[in-house]
Structure formats: structure tokens, C-alpha cells
Amino acid sequence: MTATDxxxxxxxxxxxxxxxxxLQVDRNRLGQFATPTVLAMEMLDYAxxxxxxxLKIRFIDPAFGTGSFYSALLRTFPKSRIVESAGxxxxxxxxxxxxxxxxxxxxxxxxxxxxxxxxxxxxxxxFNLLICNPPYVRHQHLTxxxxxxxxxxxxxxxxxxxxxxxxxxxxxxxLSHRWMAHxxxxxxxxxxxxxxxxxxxxLKQYLLNHVMLLRIHRFDPNDIQFEDAFVSSAxxxxxxxxxxxxxxxxxxxxxxxxxxxxxxxxxxNVLRNTAKWTNFPLTSWSEVVGQAQTRLRDLFEIKRGxxxxxxxxxxLTPEEAARHDLPSEFLKPVIPPPRYLTVDEIYADNxxxxxxxxxxxxLSCSLPEAIVKKNYPSVWRYLQTGIEAGIDKRYICQHRxxxxxxxxxxxxxxxxxxxxxxxxxxxxxxxFILNHSCGTATNVYSMxxxxxxxxxxxxxxxxxxxxxxxxxxxxxxxxxxxxGRVYGGGMYKLEPGELGKVPADSVMVAIxxxxxxxx
Numbered sequence: 342m343t344a345t346d347x348x349x350x351x352x353x354x355x356x357x358x359x360x361x362x363x364l365q366v367d368r369n370r371l372g373q374f375a376t377p378t379v380l381a382m383e384m385l386d387y388a389x390x391x392x393x394x395x396l397k398i399r400f401i402d403p404a405f406g407t408g409s410f411y412s413a414l415l416r417t418f419p420k421s422r423i424v425e426s427a428g429x430x431x432x433x434x435x436x437x438x439x440x441x442x443x444x445x446x447x448x449x450x451x452x453x454x455x456x457x458x459x460x461x462x463x464x465x466x467x468f469n470l471l472i473c474n475p476p477y478v479r480h481q482h483l484t485x486x487x488x489x490x491x492x493x494x495x496x497x498x499x500x501x502x503x504x505x506x507x508x509x510x511x512x513x514x515x516l517s518h519r520w521m522a523h524x525x526x527x528x529x530x531x532x533x534x535x536x537x538x539x540x541x542x543x544l545k546q547y548l549l550n551h552v553m554l555l556r557i558h559r560f561d562p563n564d565i566q567f568e569d570a571f572v573s574s575a576x577x578x579x580x581x582x583x584x585x586x587x588x589x590x591x592x593x594x595x596x597x598x599x600x601x602x603x604x605x606x607x608x609x610n611v612l613r614n615t616a617k618w619t620n621f622p623l624t625s626w627s628e629v630v631g632q633a634q635t636r637l638r639d640l641f642e643i644k645r646g647x648x649x650x651x652x653x654x655x656x657l658t659p660e661e662a663a664r665h666d667l668p669s670e671f672l673k674p675v676i677p678p679p680r681y682l683t684v685d686e687i688y689a690d691n692x693x694x695x696x697x698x699x700x701x702x703x704l705s706c707s708l709p710e711a712i713v714k715k716n717y718p719s720v721w722r723y724l725q726t727g728i729e730a731g732i733d734k735r736y737i738c739q740h741r742x743x744x745x746x747x748x749x750x751x752x753x754x755x756x757x758x759x760x761x762x763x764x765x766x767x768x769x770x771x772x773f774i775l776n777h778s779c780g781t782a783t784n785v786y787s788m789x790x791x792x793x794x795x796x797x798x799x800x801x802x803x804x805x806x807x808x809x810x811x812x813x814x815x816x817x818x819x820x821x822x823x824x825g826r827v828y829g830g831g832m833y834k835l836e837p838g839e840l841g842k843v844p845a846d847s848v849m850v851a852i853x854x855x856x857x858x859x860x
Contacts, residue, residue: 499547
């Protein structure tokens with residue numbers, strides 16, 4: 342075992358010790374997910390293949406942790422090629438341990454917030470190799486003051502204003518621009534969701550216009566890279582130089598970074614006009630460019646179901662509602678969550694309620710508190726239990742008047758779960774549900790309301806609803822997945838806006854066929 346192997350062995354012991362001493366919820370909030378040794382070695386091996394053999398390395402890791410990338414650097418490059426190494430670590434627990442661990446090496450390790458450090462002023466003092474797994478801190482864990490500071494810094498650095506929903510890693514990546522020497526190479530291990538979501542738009546602009554994007558490798562979502570993070574990862578590689586006019590970017594998927602399962606080169610002009618980069622490389626760019634004539638949003642008004650603000654309080658079983666003596670006038674039937682819904686077609690009982698194995702009701706009352714207290718004492722008592730539990734102070738409830746009222750979500754004839762999984766029990770991650778009942782749905786579903794033209798078709802021919810439902814379910818899963826996003830462990834998400842972009846020429850044809858048959 343070499344000296345560097347021994348240090349890596351010690352580093353892993355230190356990493357495990359610190360991780361186990363921290364609460365998982367705190368590490369998730371701070372976005373602290375250590376890079377596995379194998380992955381770190383792959384990234385440095387790949388970096389080596391992109392660098393000239395004679396180049397002297399000036400290395401930096403802005404989110405050092407205990408030093409997984411630095412350890413891989415020492416095992417990949419001879420010491421004679423490494424002229425400078427620097428690391429920045431915001432967490433003093435990891436930073437102090439790393440300083441002790443690497444004290445016999447030449448690295449300059451700073452225990453400080455990287456985003457608050459002034460970058461080098463001249464190119465000669467900047468770095469030509471940057472490898473980083475930045476903190477994956479979600480935007481809701483950043484204070485408004487911190488967001489304003491980071492937004493201003495990014496705007497000063499690259500002239501782009503990041504979306505307020507951007508995660509901390511987006512700021513990290515953009516702020517590293519001034520730390521890189523001209524022509525320097527960067528490899529980032531970040532969540533792949535930036536390729537699909539709105540907040541990733543500015544980050545993609547940076548990758549296309551400010552640097553030369555070389556490659557994006559996306560891992561198979563079933564192959565989670567971090568045992569303690571439920572996120573699908575991607576490796577983003579670029580050089581700090583302007584791309585040539587006809588530049589193409591390599592997109593790879595599955596397998597490993599060094600031996601991907603699929604590879605395809607995509608022109609940057611195609612990327613500029615493609616909203617969802619995770620279509621690549623499993624779909625050729627010519628397929629993505631080809632546009633459907635009709636989308637689901639052209640046929641349906643698609644809305645997310647009721648956002649109650651506290652399903653555990655507002656959504657009750659009939660037994661729970663009876664126990665609290667809640668009047669039926671304030672209770673509406675609601676479709677069970679997908680995990681409880683074993684059928685794809687929901688029939689109605691004599692009162693219009695859904696015939697399902699698991700029945701649920703949603704509490705919906707818009708009367709002022711004074712009237713509820715005076716005329717409906719059982720409802721008032723139940724609301725007091727919500728106040729005691731702090732339900733009225735939750736974000737959604739706080740922004741409603743009264744806090745216990747619900748938004749208007751009438752029953753929809755078609756529903757689609759927002760979250761889906763592929764499993765042996767259900768091959769299709771997403772399904773369309775035909776709803777004949779008066780049951781509304783919570784925000785675990787998208788609700789599809791026919792637009793006027795389709796609504797008239799359904800009114801004129803009640804059999805058309807089944808044809809449309811069957812046609813919706815005939816849309817290939819691959820098409821639905823292209824518009825959605827994927828997370829670690831094979832969890833897929835298809836928001837209403839994304840569902841609206843799904844090609845629907847087949848649905849349009851089915852409608853036209855029904856109309857022509859009837860005539």
C-alpha cells in the first residue's frame with residue numbers, strides 16, 4: 342500500500358466518523374454529501390486525459406470536505422506536475438479534520454466560505470484544474486439576505502442574474518469563473534435537475550456562452566452515486582474559453598464516466614433551443630428538434646390539485662371526520678393518493694362520491710372565524726387543534742384568508758400522478774386516471790380540464806371520454822419521461838407545466854376521429 346493509499350484510508354475513516362456524528366437532517370440541509378473514492382478517481386483520471394501531458398497543474402477544490410478529490414489528484418498525477426493546490430471548506434468540523442489529515446502535503450487549505458473570498462486578480466495566480474462537488478443546499482435553506490448577496494456577486498462575475506429558486510451549487514459554479522485561468526479545465530459533480538428546470542436556464546446560458554462546454558455525463562437514476570442523497574447526478578466538464586461557432590457537446594449516459602453506456606454529440610445551436618437537456622443522449626437531436634403539432638396544454642387546462650398546506654390536518658378519513666363531528670357541508674370527497682389507488686377508472690356512487698377502497702375527505706370552509714365559532718362549534722374545536730399544532734402558521738395557510746379555506750379545484754375527468762416510479766408491479770411510471778366521480782384531488786395529482794373544443798366533443802358524445810382516456814394512456818412512457826425529470830432511485834416527476842408539453846397529436850386524431858364517426 343502506497344503512502345497516498347494510506348492517507349486515503351485514513352481520510353475515509355475521518356469522513357465516516359464526522360458523518361456519523363452529524364444528524365442526517367442537518368447534512369441534508371447543508372448539502373453535505375461526500376464524493377465516493379471510486380467516483381473521485383474517475384473524475385481525476387478523466388481530467389488527466391483532457392490535459393496536455395506537459396502541463397503543470399494548479400489545482401483547486403472550492404468545496405474541499407475531507408479532500409476526496411485532492412486524494413485522487415495525488416494518486417493520479419506525479420508530484421512533479423502539481424505546482425499548486427488549494428482548497429476551501431465552509432464547515433469547520435470537516436475543515437479542521439482535513440487540515441490535520443493533509444498537513445504533510447503542500448495544499449493550502451482555507452476553512453472559510455468560498456463565496457466570500459476575493460478571487461485572484463491576475464491570470465497567472467488562477468487555477469487550471471478545478472474539480473468540485475459543491476454543497477447541494479436547496480434555495481429554501483438560503484436566507485433572502487444570502488440570496489441577494491450571492492445573486493449580486495454572480496451578476497458582477499458573469500453578468501447573469503440567477504433565478505431565485507437556484508440551489509447553492511449554481512452560485513458556486515458561476516462564482517468559480519474568476520478563479521479559473523484562461524483555458525483551465527473544470528469538472529463539476531452536481532444534480533442533473535438543472536438541465537430541465539426553469540432555475541437552470543441561466544446556468545445553461547453560462548455553459549453555452551461563457552465557457553466551452555465539453556461534456557455532460559448523466560448517471561442512470563437507478564444508480565445513486567451518494568448513499569445518503571436522493572438526487573440524480575451529472576458530471577459537467579468545460580474549459581474557460583469561448584466555444585467555436587460550430588461547437589458540439591458530448592452527452593453521455595449510464596455506465597461510468599470512463600465507459601458510458603450511451604454517447605452522442607449535440608450541436609450547441611440545438612442546445613440553445615432545447616428546454617430539456619436530459620433528452621440527450623437517449624434521444625437524437627433531430628428527434629428533439631422535430632416538433633409535434635399539438636401538445637396536451639392545447640387540449641387541456643392542466644392544474645395541480647389542492648395544495649391544502651397540511652394534508653395530515655385537512656384530509657381526513659370518514660371515520661376521523663365523524664369522530665370530530667364535522668358537518669358534511671364542509672367536507673368534499675377527495676381522490677386517494679396514487680399509492681392507495683389500485684384502479685385507473687373511478688366510478689361514482691349514488692351521491693357522486695368516488696367508489697374506491699380508501700375514502701378520504703377534505704375540510705373546506707371559507708366562513709369567517711366569528712361565524713364558525715358561533716354556529717359550528719365542532720368545526721371551531723377542530724380548527725383550534727390546528728392552531729395548537731401551528732398549522733395556521735404554515736406558509737400556504739398563512740397566505741390564505743381564512744387560513745383554513747381551500748382553493749377552488751372542481752373535479753376533473755382526467756388525472757395524472759405527479760410522482761411516478763417504474764417497478765415490477767407497475768411498468769409505467771405515469772398513468773392517466775378516468776374520474777367519473779365528484780371527487781377532487783390534492784397536489785399529488787395533475788388535474789386535466791378539457792378546453793372548450795374538447796369539452797364540446799365530450800358533451801356531444803359521452804363515449805368520447807373513454808376514447809380520449811385510452812389514447813392518453815397509449816402515450817409511450819418514454820415521451821412522458823422526456824418532459825419530466827428524474828431523481829435518484831428511479832423516482833420520476835412530471836409537473837403540470839411539464840405534462841402540458843407532452844406531444845398530443847394522437848389525442849387530437851382520436852378526437853377528430855370521434856367527431857367524423859359521429860357525423
